Amino acid sequence: MLYDWHKADDPMFSTLQDNTLQEITLAGKRIGLLKRGTELFAFAATCPHASAPLCEGWMDAQGRIVCPMHKYRFDPANGRNTSGEGYKLKTYPVEIREDYIYIGISAAI
Numbered sequence: 662m663l664y665d666w667h668k669a670d671d672p673m674f675s676t677l678q679d680n681t682l683q684e685i686t687l688a689g690k691r692i693g694l695l696k697r698g699t700e701l702f703a704f705a706a707t708c709p710h711a712s713a714p715l716c717e718g719w720m721d722a723q724g725r726i727v728c729p730m731h732k733y734r735f736d737p738a739n740g741r742n743t744s745g746e747g748y749k750l751k752t753y754p755v756e757i758r759e760d761y762i763y764i765g766i767s768a769a770i
């Protein structure tokens with residue numbers, strides 16, 4: 662898969678709060694971020710079930726994203742719907758370069 666890498670000017674990786682969902686807009690897309698210690702995950706900020714804003718939800722004790730509307734749960738690493746309803750959350754590759762967050766978005770071919 663080819664990606665275009667987009668740099669987020671804000672937040673920096675070091676200023677992101679741990680275990681907290683945060684939404685940003687990058688390349689015209691609403692993207693959710695979740696930092697867990699040294700790991701960072703990026704995902705579509707709207708729930709694949711009924712489009713609720715996922716970053717108004719929370720992270721559970723297992724490190725999964727919990728949607729605020731119907732409480733479906735998603736693994737931020739791969740988008741798997743771990744509560745079993747059969748949806749798939751879109752995820753994005755992430756890189757940290759000199760504390761800046763870069764997100765890979767599929768290149769249009």
Ligand code: FES
Nearest residue numbers: 708710711728731
């Ligand atoms: S809108 Fe997210 S679980 Fe229904």
